[in-house]
Amino acid sequence: MKVEELYNYGMPEKAIEIIKKKGINEFFPPQEEALRKGLLNLEKNFVIAVPTASGKTLIGEMLIIKNLIDRGGKALYIVPLKALGAEKFDELKAYETLGLKVALTTGDYDTGARWLESYDIIITTSEKADSLIRHSPSWISKVSCVVADEIHLINDASRGATLEVTIARLLHINKNLRLLALSATVGNAREVADWLGAELITSDWRPVELKEGIYLDGKIIFSNSSSLEIENSDEPALALALDTVNREGQSxxxxxxxxxxxxxxxxxxxxxxxxxxxxxxxxxxxxxxxxxxxxxxxxxxxxxxxxxxxxxxxxxxxxxxxxxxxxxx
Ligand SMILES: Nc1ncnc2c1ncn2[C@@H]1O[C@H](COP(=O)(O)OP(=O)(O)OP(=O)(O)O)[C@@H](O)[C@H]1O
Ligand SMILES: [Mg+2]
Missing domain, CATH: 3.40.50.300 (P-loop containing nucleotide triphosphate hydrolases)
Structure with missing residues (x-):
């Protein structure tokens, strides 16, 4: 599906231009599936559990933009790590020309929450989101859309509970909240989707084929039984890396x-x-x-x-x- 088709899903032309400027012309299959299943109708919550690098961020971006344009309010993009926050901030800043203000708050210095009042899209870590909700700023009830990235970390014994409570609270504060949870492919995606009353999209599609193999004595044996000879070396990792680069790959x-x-x-x-x-x-x-x-x-x-x-x-x-x-x- 071509990016231009977003127009038929109610996306303004200016937003489509921004996506194209990111170098994206055609949707990856999981993105297309989310669109076809009604992501931008803003009527359902979604859990998208698909492999790495299959373009989950863009699914989040499209939902946020469409939601803010149609329903107003604020959007939260919740990430597990500060470094990821900075990355998403750069991605979402691209939409500022639509008149949307984007803020990043990851916690160390800004303690209050009131300064975020004038922002439309707020990128935050799950710990910071938890603290924002505790401060209970007046704007929190205006949050109309939440993207929870890397939600499989909800399984993490030390940090998962914070995220779970944060999401539960946000859903409680705004009964009309649209929630999108993005996940790696994990066993309990169905459980998460049921908890959120969300439509589940799973897929094993990935942009680059993944092959698994074991290296021994100068030879890789892949899981499909094919094999590849590599120059033998007493430093196998180095030999493998150099072989990859020689084949114009990255390691x-x-x-x-x-x-x-x-x-x-x-x-x-x-x-x-x-x-x-x-x-x-x-x-x-x-x-x-x-x-x-x-x-x-x-x-x-x-x-x-x-x-x-x-x-x-x-x-x-x-x-x-x-x-x-x-x-x-
Ligand atoms: N339709 C598309 N066409 C070309 N490139 C795309 C498309 N969608 C996303 N990308 C690019 O693919 C890369 C990976 O996307 P993204 O980081 O969203 O993956 P992800 O599914 O979130 O992976 P992870 O699980 O590792 O977080 C990014 O550089 C993004 O710009
Ligand atoms: Mg991602």
Whole structure:
């Protein structure tokens, strides 16, 4: 389904233009299904439990915009992590030209809730949402639409309860609330949907096929029994990463310590530099950008810049926010 078809679902042309400016021209299948099942009629709640990177955010954005235009009030976008809040803030800011004001509140410094009165779209963490409701600002009853992102974390023993209570309270405050819960594919999606009286959309569609395999002695055996030879190495993770890059792919490696992640990135950069498979000129520019994020580069700034110039990078909580953003892009 083409994005232009949103017009038939009552979306204003200006909003469609904004979505197209994000580089989106055609909907992914789960997005199309949500539209066809009446997401924008604003009559039902939805739980969408689909794989990663299948475009759940846009489903949330479309609901928020349509809801604010048709029914007014305010929209809350609830995320589990501050870093995700910043990401959603950037995504939703794109709609400000529709005359909607977007705020991000994740908690550390702004304690009150009254300043949010004049905002239409409020992005918040679940902990902050809980505290906002406790402050009980006059605007809370105006919340007409809630998107709860990553709602599968409701299963999380330490944090799930806060989210559950927050959602229950919001539903209680506004009986006409439209709720959209976005989830990874989890076993109890049906249960969550029943709790919310919501329509459930599930799918195993993903934009890139996922293959699972086990590497042993220079060979990956995939779950469908096919196999792939990789250059044998006493550092299998590095060998696999380099093989992927050689096939014009990207490789993401999880390592359990910061120091381990850094030293892996240094090793990978050494192998990649001068290999002719990385874009040295562009990477040099990005490396320089990373180096000068602080007025005076620290040891870690220099290390990250060096790895980036060599075509790899590390990412952990010890990086500056700006550096994380550069690595993520
Ligand atoms: N219809 C589309 N066409 C092309 N790109 C799209 C489309 N919808 C979303 N995207 C892009 O796909 C990427 C992943 O989208 P998004 O972050 O919303 O996924 P998600 O389902 O929320 O994944 P996760 O479970 O990891 O949070 C984003 O970069 C987004 O801009
Ligand atoms: Mg998401």
């Amino acid at each position: 993401l490696i999880f390592i359990n310590t910061r120091r381990g992640a850094e030293s892996f990135a240094v090793k990978a950069a050494k192998k990649l530099k001068g290999s002719g498979i990385i874009e040295e000129k562009l990477l040099k520019e990005i490396g320089q950008e990373i180096l000068h994020v602080l007025p005076e580069p620290t040891k870690i700034c220099r290390k990250l810049a060096r790895t980036v110039e060599g075509g790899s990078a590390f990412h952990h909580a010890g990086l500056e926010i700006e550096q994380k953003k550069i690595v993520e892009r």
